[in-house]
Amino acid sequence: MESLKKPHDTLRCIGLKIAPPRLRVLERLSQGQHLSAEDIYREMYQTDRDIGMATIYRVLNQFEAAGLALKHNFDNGPAVYELNRGGHHDHMVDVETGAIVEFESKAIEALQHDIASQLGYVLEDRLLVLYVRRPSASASHPQDSNRTLP
Numbered sequence: 001m002e003s004l005k006k007p008h009d010t011l012r013c014i015g016l017k018i019a020p021p022r023l024r025v026l027e028r029l030s031q032g033q034h035l036s037a038e039d040i041y042r043e044m045y046q047t048d049r050d051i052g053m054a055t056i057y058r059v060l061n062q063f064e065a066a067g068l069a070l071k072h073n074f075d076n077g078p079a080v081y082e083l084n085r086g087g088h089h090d091h092m093v094d095v096e097t098g099a100i101v102e103f104e105s106k107a108i109e110a111l112q113h114d115i116a117s118q119l120g121y122v123l124e125d126r127l128l129v130l131y132v133r134r135p136s137a138s139a140s141h142p143q144d145s146n147r148t149l150p
């Protein structure tokens with residue numbers, strides 16, 4: 001997916017007409033978090049009392065169908081969406097706070113290819129979610145942070 005500096009162009013590029021709800025959902029997703037339809041609805045409702053949940057779901061489904069957004073169904077909450085920025089990353093979900101942490105690990109990527117290969121397959125896609133808990137109370141709870149590991 002290309003740079004999203006021009007939301008109008010992005011929508012046109014995927015064949016969707018420019019409409020205020022689409023632009024606003026796109027702008028919100030562009031901020032780089034994992035958001036549920038309700039998260040987006042609650043924010044948009046602050047400034048647009050006419051917006052409805054059905055509209056938000058419709059826009060998110062259109063974005064997902066066009067490959068503009070990715071939908072995740074983590075175990076502990078509602079489906080969340082993020083902008084598809086290309087490339088691949090995995091997620092950790094803090095089972096206590098619900099915080100979603102993105103990470104990339106070359107070692108895990110290589111291992112997944114190796115496992116598929118050893119069993120006679122070529123890796124087509126992969127989905128890895130780690131459900132985690134901090135060992136003890138900690139002041140630091142990263143929200144939607146991104147970590148690159150070896």
Ligand SMILES: [Zn+2]
Binds near residue numbers: 034082089091
């Ligand atoms: Zn993510």
